[in-house]
Amino acid sequence: MLKWTTRILLLSIFVSTCSWLDTIKDRWYVLDPTELHELAKSAIDASPNNTAGMIDHIIANLTATYPSKEIRINTDSSEWVFNNAGGAMGAMYIIHASITEYLIIFGTPLGTEGHTGLHTADDYFNILVGEQWAFRAGELEMERYPAGSVHYLPRGTAKQYKMHKGCFALEYARGWIPLMLPFGFADALTSTLDIPTLYNTVRVTAREMIQNLLIGKI
Numbered sequence: 001m002l003k004w005t006t007r008i009l010l011l012s013i014f015v016s017t018c019s020w021l022d023t024i025k026d027r028w029y030v031l032d033p034t035e036l037h038e039l040a041k042s043a044i045d046a047s048p049n050n051t052a053g054m055i056d057h058i059i060a061n062l063t064a065t066y067p068s069k070e071i072r073i074n075t076d077s078s079e080w081v082f083n084n085a086g087g088a089m090g091a092m093y094i095i096h097a098s099i100t101e102y103l104i105i106f107g108t109p110l111g112t113e114g115h116t117g118l119h120t121a122d123d124y125f126n127i128l129v130g131e132q133w134a135f136r137a138g139e140l141e142m143e144r145y146p147a148g149s150v151h152y153l154p155r156g157t158a159k160q161y162k163m164h165k166g167c168f169a170l171e172y173a174r175g176w177i178p179l180m181l182p183f184g185f186a187d188a189l190t191s192t193l194d195i196p197t198l199y200n201t202v203r204v205t206a207r208e209m210i211q212n213l214l215i216g217k218i
């Protein structure tokens, strides 16, 4: 009886701590979805037909905008890893990863298709090159996101998506990032068994999250 009372008490303390943290998580956000959309559009204008040029433009802007004491930006744009998730496959370059935000370049020149995942974060998919298509169960027409547009996926929603032919995007997510990671790792553990990729993804993500924590960026 006492054991169960203690367990229920601890559980309710845990649940109320989590819901309290959820109400205050906004104070840890540094990046802004509207500004990132402007940045994605200016990158497209500055380097039409040149994905590498767009990425350089984005990194140069972010490092000029945000002091390195406020947020850590990974400027090594050669650091790409494969990403298999929800049945889709592409590669990503992690620009920023912390507990409440991440910013990556994700895409593939081949095209891919899969499940978006059901996430604990709001997701802003800024298309840089190509086109992304999406659809929610119950819709009969597809949603279409060309370069320069943003596909906003609120937390708790899932869609089928397709990066038709080649597509690259600047993806920004804000919310509880560590809870999104199991979706990012499930395909590697149950399907591809690409252990070096899994190792590098964990290594880079952990390195970025820890370096952000060290400067107080949660």
Ligand SMILES: *[C@@H]1O[C@H](CO)[C@@H](O)[C@H](O)[C@H]1NC(C)=O
Pocket (backbone or CB within 6 Å): 035, 038, 039, 042, 061, 064, 065
């Ligand atoms: C970064 O990009 C935004 C959006 O295009 C622009 O308003 C801002 O002036 C740029 N900042 C720097 C430092 O280049």
Ligand SMILES: *[C@@H]1O[C@H](CO)[C@@H](O)[C@H](O)[C@H]1NC(C)=O
Pocket (backbone or CB within 6 Å): 048, 049
């Ligand atoms: C970009 O590529 C497309 C298709 O190859 C071409 O039609 C367009 O003129 C190019 N734009 C620039 C600015 O090079």
